[in-house]
Amino acid sequence: MKILLRSKFRKNTNYLFLGAICLASIPASYAQRGRVQAESPIADPIIQQIVDEANNNSQLEDLAFELLDVVGPRLVGTPQMAKANDWTVEKFQSWGIKAEKQQFGEWHGWERGISHIDMVHPRVKTLAGTQLAWSPSTNGKAVEAEVITLPQWKDSLDFRKWLPAVKGKYVMISQPQLTGRPDHNWKEYGTPESIARMNEQRTGLIKAWEANIAKTGFSANSLPAILEEAGAVGILTSFWSWEFGANKIFGSRSKIVPSVDISLEDYGILHRLAERGHKPRIQIETSSKSLGVVPSFNTIAEIKGTEFPDEYVILSAHLDSWEGGSGATDNGTGTVTMMEVARVLKKILPNPKRTILIGLWGSEEQGLNGSRAFVIDNPEIVEKTQAVFNLDNGTGRVVNIDGSGFVHSYDYLGRWLSAVPNNITKEIKTTFPGNPGGGGSDHASFVAAGIPAFMLSSLSWGYFSITWHTNLDTYDKLVFDDLRSNVILTATMAYKASEEPELVNREQRVMPEGRNGQSNPWPAIRQPRRTGVGY
Known part of the structure; x- marks a missing residue:
């Protein structure tokens, strides 16, 4: 199910009259x-x-x-x-x-099969993670490689110069989180000053991350395909759901190499190790199958x-x-x-x-x-x-x-x-x-x-x-x-x-005005996707 956002529409005279009739008529x-x-x-x-x-x-x-x-x-x-x-x-x-x-x-x-995600350097740790839907497989083989993060780029040309560095690496493409505590936990225990500081820092990190991705000339969704074409052996993401232990798990954007989502906690470990020069290495083994x-x-x-x-x-x-x-x-x-x-x-x-x-x-x-x-x-x-x-x-x-x-x-x-x-x-x-x-x-x-x-x-x-x-x-x-x-x-x-003795009345309301002063149209019948891959 998708999130629904209720718009606040400007009511016209007809709709106000209709609303009055409706309210007056309800038993x-x-x-x-x-x-x-x-x-x-x-x-x-x-x-x-x-x-x-x-x-x-x-x-x-x-x-x-x-x-x-x-x-x-x-x-x-x-x-x-x-x-x-x-x-x-x-x-x-x-x-x-x-x-x-x-x-x-x-x-x-697509059939999932088993998967294993383990850090093997600088220490051994089994990581909490999930292969994304429709992700390519390692064909049951364990693929070990170094994990790298995304650097800061000046512009798309700078990104292109960096791109060969991903060859043979697992690339982390999600923003690391400043905190793993959901907002309700901060609200319950944090001081107003620490909450304000955390929110300010988090907002700044989000803006900086989005600006850095934009400098590549690609979107966050299209980036995995560029990285795998450049020789990355895998894509690492972490889509935190703003709650303890919860990550959103959607579909893979890569078509050649595996994509896995890693828990906020373990993603943070890998990111901090990589950023501080410890060159973490992980081993991924998946056996998912494409079924045509x-x-x-x-x-x-x-x-x-x-x-x-x-x-x-x-x-x-x-x-x-x-x-x-x-x-x-x-x-x-x-x-x-x-x-x-x-x-x-x-x-x-x-x-x-x-x-x-x-x-x-x-x-x-x-x-x-x-x-x-x-x-x-x-x-x-x-x-x-x-x-x-x-x-x-x-x-x-x-x-x-x-x-x-x-x-x-x-x-x-x-x-x-x-x-x-x-x-x-x-x-x-x-x-x-x-x-x-x-x-x-x-x-x-x-x-x-x-x-x-x-x-x-x-x-x-x-x-x-x-x-x-x-x-x-x-x-x-x-x-x-x-x-x-x-x-x-x-x-x-x-x-x-x-x-009911007969079919109910299907009269449609007068739609509210849009920004152009015209009534918004009733939603149109849309064609389904009758064939597809992934999203």
């Missing part, structure tokens, strides 16, 4: 204080059964274990992603839910509707992940929650009025590719979709729902939310009509097509610094009480959306 039962309140939450026996099943017969722990610990991380193009598609199909079928893999493209196949071109799939499951079988309520989550941890909160949580919602609904509501479709998308991390392909490839489904509910931001209970720019979302979302038990909705804040998301997660693929699609935004639990795309995104970070709450919320809303 007091679920508009009070901007929070959703429930009306007789367990009056409906179906909802009572949903609550009982979700709380007393939860399969979340087992699903999470099988997906995260047995299957593992699910990088597009890897055997683990293929195994995840097969596992989800089999699990749905075991519940009596029709499911299949649907190919939408292909990707460069492999197919990419979505997992699609459905509980067939009875009264309106060709109209749909879609439960949405992406199945793929990055590979530093096991993809637990991004987006194993969304996947197992939507699977559990489907299981509960199949048991409690086996014959819904509308078809409940579950989309577990592939290659979201490379640009919403699976869901964008589904929207383009299935116009007959998209055209008759009642609503899409999307989960993709961690392990927390849902606390925010935005109307995604649909004028009447306050009406039908309000009705559906008012049916959810109050203990589930008491913390949820709503924003109507809200703004259409142009990216960030898979609901945006449907919003672009004019379909009411909603991100069920969760409580953080330190998501962006601790687990989002990091080596710490693992099973132990899951909060199952919050996930059970999300199962009840989503199952109830899906049930109520499926039972």
Whole structure:
């Protein structure tokens, strides 16, 4: 999932009038204080059964274990992603839910294999590090070489003169960190003077580092290719996540030699040794394999509707992940929650009025590719979709729902939310009509097509610094009480959306003005990448 930044738009007269209408029209039962309140939450026996099943017969722990610990991380193009598609199909079928893999493209196949990263001089130390996704391999051989840092250059010509020095070396291309303590730790224990000094020094180091990279004439992303062409034997990075022990783990930018990310602590050791003339040497051994071109799939499951079988309520989550941890909160949580919602609904509501479709998308991390392909490839489904509910931001209970720019979302979302038990909705804040998301997660693929699609935004639990795309995104970070709450919320809303007498109104809001004085356009449908390598 990508980080979403909410813009502050200047409201025009029409939108102010619309907002007044929306606020005046929301029933007091679920508009009070901007929070959703429930009306007789367990009056409906179906909802009572949903609550009982979700709380007393939860399969979340087992699903999470099988997906995260047995299957593992699910990088597009890897055997683990293929195994995840097969596992989800089999699990749905075991519940009596029709499911299949649907190919939408292909990707460069890659299998990790084992890796070892060790410092062998001036002392022996096994280093904490991870081979980056799609990184080239040492073919199982241990490659030992000196580690060097980037010097200060005067200009691009000076960089070119230095470039031959990388031959036969491991090159460190990330800025070393001034401190390995996250800001909250400084705030708790540091004096105001030491915090101010640290922040000033850190800001200066960041600016100096960025200016030095710019002098090469290349970007930080393109630099690895230049270094490997000049004869470097490997690329060393460290992408700290501003939290104890956490690094972001993304894909390799090198195509010939291995790229590894090293923990802040060990990267700092190597950098200090190299800068002070100790000429550290490391040994790297990797056995990853390139698998050529492999197919990419979505997992699609459905509980067939009875009264309106060709109209749909879609439960949405992406199945793929990055590979530093096991993809637990991004987006194993969304996947197992939507699977559990489907299981509960199949048991409690086996014959819904509308078809409940579950989309577990592939290659979201490379640009919403699976869901964008589904929207383009299935116009007959998209055209008759009642609503899409999307989960993709961690392990927390849902606390925010935005109307995604649909004028009447306050009406039908309000009705559906008012049916959810109050203990589930008491913390949820709503924003109507809200703004259409142009990216960030898979609901945006449907919003672009004019379909009411909603991100069920969760409580953080330190998501962006601790687990989002990091080596710490693992099973132990899951909060199952919050996930059970999300199962009840989503199952109830899906049930109520499926039972509506007709398709909801899809009128789109008047978009706010941009800097040019013109209304911003509604997000456009974008083509997916149906083939690719790495990013």
